Amino acid sequence: MLLDEPLVLYRMDDELVVARDVCPHRGVPLTMGKSDGQGVVCPYHGLRFGNGGRCNKVPASPNAAIPARMQLYTYPAVERYGLIWTCLDPQDDSVDIPLMPHWEDPQFQQIVCPTVDIQAFAGRQLEGFLDVAHFGFVHTDTFGDPDNR
Numbered sequence: 001m002l003l004d005e006p007l008v009l010y011r012m013d014d015e016l017v018v019a020r021d022v023c024p025h026r027g028v029p030l031t032m033g034k035s036d037g038q039g040v041v042c043p044y045h046g047l048r049f050g051n052g053g054r055c056n057k058v059p060a061s062p063n064a065a066i067p068a069r070m071q072l073y074t075y076p077a078v079e080r081y082g083l084i085w086t087c088l089d090p091q092d093d094s095v096d097i098p099l100m101p102h103w104e105d106p107q108f109q110q111i112v113c114p115t116v117d118i119q120a121f122a123g124r125q126l127e128g129f130l131d132v133a134h135f136g137f138v139h140t141d142t143f144g145d146p147d148n149r
């Protein structure tokens, strides 16, 4: 889930695919399906989506040409710094990734934090990470200390 957009992510050969989590056939979330090594398989009728989000298998019509509309709505995807980056702007086919020059530096320790599910608007979540003044009052059970702000 990114900014309230449900996403499905899968790997095809060397390609990482990030797409809207909606099967173009009947709208079933593809995250309910599975990957069979040749793509992600929808759990409803078994359509499979592979490279570029294109459908590459229709079990009910195995010899028919696959319609072009059987294509996932994909987003750009880049894997860097231990994370998968994407952009939900359909006009932008690039991913503007912040520069982290110390990531490859052995003098620094790289830490990828586990995900945290917060039921809040994305802007409010970001504000929470930037607002360090609340640490000493809200996070007293972990690292916060109201006398050390």
Ligand code: FES
Binding pocket: 023, 024, 025, 026, 027, 028, 042, 043, 044, 045, 046, 047
């Ligand atoms: S809804 Fe996905 S294959 Fe039919």
